[in-house]
Amino acid sequence: MALILQNIEQHVTLTAQEKELFLSKTETHHYKAKTILLNSGAICKHSYFVNSGILRSFNINDNIVEHVLTFACEGWWIGDMYSLLSQKPGNLFIEVLEDAEVVLLSKENQEILYREIPKLERFFRILTENSLVANQERLMDNLSLTAEERFEKFCKKYPTLIQKVAQKQIASYLGVTPEFFSKMKSKTLRKQ
Amino acid sequence: MALILQNIEQHVTLTAQEKELFLSKTETHHYKAKTILLNSGAICKHSYFVNSGILRSFNINDNIVEHVLTFACEGWWIGDMYSLLSQKPGNLFIEVLEDAEVVLLSKENQEILYREIPKLERFFRILTENSLVANQERLMDNLSLTAEERFEKFCKKYPTLIQKVAQKQIASYLGVTPEFFSKMKSKTLRKQ
């Protein structure tokens, strides 16, 4: 069964017809690494679900420094929540880090699906709730842990990502410079 | 009309019966400043809606340092999302900063209400979505802005809070020490 349906059925149960309807409202695309799916300043029209490959969302501040908000690999959703909800220009980029197959669900179709399959309201509520919990934990970690502690937590939480994405991406996610990350990493390795 | 119903009707419309049912599932309590509504290590059983006064949620790390996750004043919801969803012990405290009237909605009643009034599924989805957007913005701000810039943003976003809560609370929310906050504040004032 489609990965995205499995993902939904982790939280709500759909009938065969509902599954079909859902899929009929999505499109699947293949993207090469380095493709930009969403640009800062643009309005986010879709939620993206990753079938394979890796995406990231990030912003760029005045100083031309990138900051990674989220990574998304197999089985994860990604988007610019602010822009998607408000339909105003956002300040996030969404980029492909590793060749990817992505399911696109447009904002309009999402609204239609909420009406046709009210259970999806529940599904996306739960999805958003989990996302909020993860985000709050990350925020608290940024306030109270050192870069090294955050790195350790990251390694435990996303062991596969470390091997797959460039170090500078992880540094950016953790909120440190690539130079400091490199120093920190070699120090950590020497300890063990 | 009850403030909490106004709050809900910002996003969904309820019938008179639904309003009545909703209110029948809540309790309203008065709390004095310094009351702890939820302790770290306890399981969060309620969502809290603030009719008046001010609450905060915070955690305490190994070093006995407090970190404020959120403030909640009139018309805001607060809780320990992680613990509320998982029904496992959380690590947040919820404390009253200023004498407050608070509406309590238990987890069980919330689930019942989802079944009886499916529209509430939508309401809480939207509430959580907005919360996530705000949280993501704060996270990015913590990664990319200086303490001073974060303080300016905070002042614009929550002008009333600055007068009402102790400086050390705001310092904690911004992620700096009270000493540094004091220095930063007097520097900012001298500039203008």
Place this chain on the structure above:
DNA sequence: TTTGTCGCTTAATCTAGATTAAGAAAGAAG
């Protein structure tokens, strides 16, 4: 093969913000 680009490392120097300490101001509590 060469040239260019990009990511990683190492090291020296610098700074935003932490820590420590101590006094002043302002509430609470009796």
Place this chain on the structure above:
DNA sequence: CTTCTTTCTTAATCTAGATTAAGCGACAAA
């Protein structure tokens, strides 16, 4: 009013992590 406790301020010192800079290895294009 007085005492106690908490908050705020100021200042000296310290440090996690930033900045700058330079060299190296990998890989892709020509």
